Amino acid sequence: xxxxxxxxxxxxxxxxxxxxxxxxxxxxxxxxxxxxxxxxxxxxxxxxxxxxxxxxxxxxxxxxxxxxxxxxxxxxxxxxxxxxxxxxxxxxxxxxxxxxxxxxxxxxxxxxxxxxxxxxxxx
Numbered sequence: 839x840x841x842x843x844x845x846x847x848x849x850x851x852x853x854x855x856x857x858x859x860x861x862x863x864x865x866x867x868x869x870x871x872x873x874x875x876x877x878x879x880x881x882x883x884x885x886x887x888x889x890x891x892x893x894x895x896x897x898x899x900x901x902x903x904x905x906x907x908x909x910x911x912x913x914x915x916x917x918x919x920x921x922x923x924x925x926x927x928x929x930x931x932x933x934x935x936x937x938x939x940x941x942x943x944x945x946x947x948x949x950x951x952x953x954x955x956x957x958x959x960x961x
Contacts, residue, residue, distance in 0.1 A: 864926050865897045865955060872922055873915045876908035877901050880950070887956060894929070894958040898937070903949045909941075912949040919953060929957040 862884050870877060880900035887896045903912030916936050924931040933956040942948040 861895060861926065861929060861957065862897060864929075865957065866899060868924050868926055869899045869901070869953060869955070872918065873901055873903075874911045876903055876905070876911045877915075878904065892932075892958045894932070894956060897955045897957065898952055899955070900950065900952045902951075904946060906947055909947055909949045912951065915953075916951065924955075926957065928960050930960055932956045932958050 862882060866879065866882050870879060878901065880902055882900075883898045885896045885898075887894050901912070901915075903909050903915075916939065919934050919936060922934060924934070933954075935954055936951050937954045938952045940950045942950070
């Protein structure tokens, strides 16, 4: 499988043209930027989150990396995600982690992962 390096940009632009707005789109865009051009976006989920003093959202983003070069990019993403400084307007990324990873060898090497980000609303 060959991944179009600009596919995530095209997806973001299509969503914006279709009227998609909100924090989730900025989260997906930031995650895809960090993942690089060899990534395939699979899905996104968002859930409201509250504590006694904070409120925000928990985002889960599923990605796939197919082929040796893409898998190397995926491994770099896994290593860099927890310490990455995200810039998402109006939000503070309190936690970013990879919650699952699956490696598949055949029919071609593939790494699939789910990343989870906890965003707190800046007041």
